[in-house]
Amino acid sequence: MPRPALSADKITAATLALIDAEGLEAFSFRSLAARLGCQAMSIYHYFPSKQHLFEALVNLLLAEAGDFPDTGEWQARYRQAATAWREMALAHPGFYPYLAQFRLNHGPGLALLERQLAIFEAAGLQPKGRSRHFRAFGFYLNGACLDEVTGPHSPAAVTPLPVAEAATAFPGLMSIAPHFAPERRAATFQHGIELMIRAIETELAVKR
Template sequence: MVIWMRPERASRGPRPAHSRTEIALACVRVADAEGIDAVSMRRVAAELGTGTTSLYRYVSSKDDLYDVMVDAVLGEEQLPIPTGYWVEDLRQLASWKRARFVRHPWMATVSGRPAVGPCGLVVQERSLRAVDGLQLPIDEMYIIAEALDAYVQGFAMREVAEQWAIQRSGLDAEAWMDAHAAYAQAVMASGDFPLISRMWLDASEPHAADRAERGFQHGLDRLLEGFGASIRRSHSPGG
């Protein structure tokens, strides 16, 4: 049975010692501290101070653990207050979602399927509601919501991967570029990659101290502009 259709408390028997929320938060604590691979029935049971066997009264598999912990993260902070302007509402929602991935890096590895828990449904509904009223077919509304999610998750995964690379190598972005300076000079001197050389020498975005935030917002601008152009075409005569 899907975890969300399973009652938290059986109609008979003793009162559960732990709630589903407590289990979810225990999973999140373990994943935040030790990584997603550390999340197991045995480890979560130990975090809760209970036996592994008793945990199966609440969840039946590791996938259930993933479902409840993702839903817990999606419900940990209030969603942005809607402004009534679809571009701004999608922008705020995208930033809100990105913050979840940055705060909980393991989210990027377990969010492959739609989050259909109570909190996940609220977030999905908000995404669709942002473009409701624009006279779009529901398929178009879905495409916009999915494209936005794909952008946010993809960008967040790159941020997380960079943080892991820094932890492994001990080199931050500036130190990494310094270590590759001689190689970069050789690449540029070859003349084989003129656009990459131009980017390395002239582009300001890759070298900005806040490049992650700037990159995210500027990419989001282009995505929202594309949505807007598509919506205008669909509303134009013959569109």
């Protein structure tokens, strides 16, 4: 029986599907080989290590996150860049935590960061302001998206406080808990984006 034809694209697609379905912890070259119907050693011909393979996945996700325009009103570009990043993260919940910790110090990473930074330059911010708002943008995207994709899978207390007890001890938190529901996350995310845009507009107005 002939072996299935392999390619770098086929391997990365299968890896991403496997990790998004089962999580990073479940990944190994052996489990990937079983999914592809090949020997694990065949994969090493294309990717000599897991780090090389994961970097290829990072590049795939960065390409998705780069789905925003480079021209037009800066506020619209800001919103679209943020939305593209969130959509990428939600589409790949298994692999996103790896990307969130990956240092974007290679070509594709720096290219995306340069395009994002251009939004702040288009707004008319000076270098100091660009650096602060650019960093805040990255912090917000990573934190918000990590919270969404990890959700109930995040580390938590062995013995959570019962809801009834929490309602008595921490009424403020419990009163807003319904607003943390999954169906409200998109609106909450956009609210944060609008606040940051407003902060830039206010800063620019003060300096005029």
